Amino acid sequence: xxxxxxxxxxxxxxxxxxxxxxxxxxxxxxxxxxxxxxxxxxxxxxxxxxxxxxxxxxxxxxxxxxxxxxxxxxxxxxxxxxxxxxxxxxxxxxxxxxxxxxxxxxxxxxxxxxxxxxxxxxxxxxxxxxxxxxxxxxxxxxxxxxxxxxxxxxxxxxxxxxxxxxxxxxxxxxxxxxxxxxxxxxxxxxxxxxxxxxxxxxxxxxxxxxxxxxxxxxxxxxxx
Amino acid sequence: xxxxxxxxxxxxxxxxxxxxxxxxxxxxxxxxxxxxxxxxxxxxxxxxxxxxxxxxxxxxxxxxxxxxxxxxxxxxxxxxxxxxxxxxxxxxxxxxxxxxxxxxxxxxxxxxxxxxxxxxxxxxxxxxxxxxxxxxxxxxxxxxxxxxxxxxxxxxxxxxxxxxxxxxxxxxxxxxxxxxxxxxxxxxxxxxxxxxxx
Numbered sequence: 001x002x003x004x005x006x007x008x009x010x011x012x013x014x015x016x017x018x019x020x021x022x023x024x025x026x027x028x029x030x031x032x033x034x035x036x037x038x039x040x041x042x043x044x045x046x047x048x049x050x051x052x053x054x055x056x057x058x059x060x061x062x063x064x065x066x067x068x069x070x071x072x073x074x075x076x077x078x079x080x081x082x083x084x085x086x087x088x089x090x091x092x093x094x095x096x097x098x099x100x101x102x103x104x105x106x107x108x109x110x111x112x113x114x115x116x117x118x119x120x121x122x123x124x125x126x127x128x129x130x131x132x133x134x135x136x137x138x139x140x141x142x143x144x145x146x147x148x149x150x151x152x153x154x155x156x157x158x159x160x161x162x163x164x165x166x167x168x169x170x171x172x173x174x175x176x177x178x179x180x181x182x183x184x185x186x187x188x189x190x191x192x193x194x195x196x197x198x199x200x201x202x203x204x205x206x207x208x209x210x211x212x213x214x215x216x217x218x219x220x221x222x223x224x
Numbered sequence: 225x226x227x228x229x230x231x232x233x234x235x236x237x238x239x240x241x242x243x244x245x246x247x248x249x250x251x252x253x254x255x256x257x258x259x260x261x262x263x264x265x266x267x268x269x270x271x272x273x274x275x276x277x278x279x280x281x282x283x284x285x286x287x288x289x290x291x292x293x294x295x296x297x298x299x300x301x302x303x304x305x306x307x308x309x310x311x312x313x314x315x316x317x318x319x320x321x322x323x324x325x326x327x328x329x330x331x332x333x334x335x336x337x338x339x340x341x342x343x344x345x346x347x348x349x350x351x352x353x354x355x356x357x358x359x360x361x362x363x364x365x366x367x368x369x370x371x372x373x374x375x376x377x378x379x380x381x382x383x384x385x386x387x388x389x390x391x392x393x394x395x396x397x398x399x400x401x402x403x404x405x406x407x408x409x410x411x412x413x414x415x416x417x418x419x420x421x422x
Contacts, residue, residue: 046330068329075330079323084345097332129327136331 001025001059001168003140005045008054012040017192019054024140027162028197029179030172032189038172039078041189042142045170046075058139074138078145080122081129088115090128094135105134109161123154127161134165141169147178152213180206227381234294234377235361238301242309242357243350249306250313251339255322267307274304278370285371296372301361309357316349316421317342346421355412359405 003024010017017037022028032038043049045056047068056064063071083090091102106112109131114124126146133141143162147155159181162169171182179186183200249266252259269277281300290296324345325338333341343350365379373380378401385394 043326046326048326048329068326069332069334071330073330075327077323077327079321081324081327083324084341094331133331 001139003045003168003170004055004057004060005041006055006057008041008044008056009052010037010040010044010049010054011052012037012049015040015192017041017044019194022187022194022197024168024170026184027165027169027171027182028185028187029183029200030170030187030189031174031176031179032172033174036189037192038174038189039144042075042144042170042172045142046073047071072139074133074136074141076126076129076133076141076143076146078148080125080149082125083132087117087120087128090132091115091135094132098135098137100135100137102131102135105131109134109164121154123150123157126150126154126158130158130161130165138167141165141167143169143171145172145174147173147175153216156210156214177206177210181210227376227378230375231362231377231379234297234301234375235358238298238305238361239354239358241298241302242305242361243354245302245306246309246313246353246357247339247343247350249310250317251342253310254314254317255325263310266310269304270307274364274366275369276366277303278367281367281371292372292374294375297368297375297377300367300371301364304364304367305357305360308360309353312349312353312356313346316346316353319421320345348415348418348421352412352415355408355415359408363405 005019005022005024007021008017008019015035015037017040019041030038030041040049044051047063047066051064054064055062058072063073085093091106095102106115109127111127111131114120114128114131117124120128130141130146146162147158150158155178159178162171162182169182171178173179180200180202183203185197185199187197188195249259249263253263253266278300281303285291285296285299288295290299320342324341328338328341363379364377365383368377368380369383373384376384378397382394382397385397
């Protein structure tokens, strides 16, 4: 499965976003500072913002003109989505909508514990949102800073889950550590322009470094 | 007592009309660009004296030949309380954010089903909108002075009794209404600080 973006031009507010060519086959992280157009690019791909020109192709099919609802994409917005229903009802609703069984997805993501839980943490809500989105059977998953509002233990849960996903993911972040933890390749965006695409050669180094981030666990272990 | 019952009944009817209108308009005004431009047309009635609204409504009421009828009262109540209903629903929907709609659309949810999610997420605000709209309808006077002095509503009753007999007669009625209003206002405060919308 592959997402191709060609010659895309988008205006939003004062921002001019231009992406000559971006191909997403595996886990691509779109890295950029605040206000560089990362979220704008993702919203253009979902159809929530209309580009001035350009083409968006999924597996060779042009989806540029398709309505948001009909695009074969999954989208996790930056703000945590909390639907007004319990986890099981939420999964059942979208299972019915898309004619899929949620149980294999929940099982493969090991999220059974969420089904009966009330008062999910923000991290758990994000995991539930990802599981719910997968019910649509998206060909590509777009994630807009899904860890932006999460503490480290929750962030780790989401990052690890993203790594296990078997579909191409375009993951937006401003955090280099997140980028290096997830990415097969990093697309760097600056001032609305795609500067370049770089393979991630530092995955192992980051994994080692992130162990030091597990301060919660390390402190508990030292006490024991 | 007859005026209180009459006013309560018409306030309830008006609220039943205000609520669906508020839900639709609140959604449009919060999330649709065109909604933002037409919202002043709905909210204008909070900015001008209600006797002026009565004067502006009068040609419609006269042409429909419904002066001094329950229909005129309900219409007047609807006009003055819709902005309150819309305001509460707007705030509730804005708190849910456009991200909810964006996510749902990307999940293939369309049309009125989107609204259903916002409704389900805002039960306390909907109840609050209904309660405040009902209050506003119940307390209206200015519009009725122009378009419907009969059937007699509470505001008209107090106004007429005051003109006829001075403050003495209507003080007890006014105090009773104050007590009822404070009890209901207390209910609103409890609602506002009670269970949050999800």
